[in-house]
Amino acid sequence: MPALVLVEVEIHNPELYEEYKKHTLATISKFGGRFVVRGAKTESLEGDWNPGRLVILEFPSVQVAKDWWNSPEYTLAKNIRYQAARSKMLVVECNGEIGVN
Template identity: 85%
Template sequence: MPALVLVEVTIHNPELYEEYKKHTLATIQMFGGRFVVRGAKTESLEGDWNPERLVILEFPSIQAAKNWWASPEYTIAKNIRYQTATSKMLLVESLGPVGG
């Protein structure tokens, strides 16, 4: 069953955050993942949730997402993100492929 990773990001160092973005795509692809949403405009329909940046990733499984997050390749990028932004990340099992 596919899995989604939802990430809310507040960027504190935009220049260095660009380095994080450069490293991330290849690591996601290594584990069969893809971007569903990558920093697109958001609009709150209810409540006061207005993330500065929202990212949604899709992986083939919960385990693939966990393997990506814990991988040495992503750890390099993750450490850059920790220096440049504050984020919240949530892993959730999907009902099926996005758009399917």
């Protein structure tokens, strides 16, 4: 089943975060992933949630998403992100095809 990775990012070093972004796309593609949302404008409908940057990725499965996150390829980018931003990330298993009820 497909999986989504949701990332809330608070960037404190924009220049270094740009470097992180340069390293990330190829790692996502290598694992069959794609961006669904990348830093688009958000608006809170309920609660007190106003992320500085929201990213949503789609992968073929939860296991593939975990493999990407743990991969040597992404580790380089991840270490840059750790220096440039504070993040929260979770993986969600979709119960069926994305976009299908």
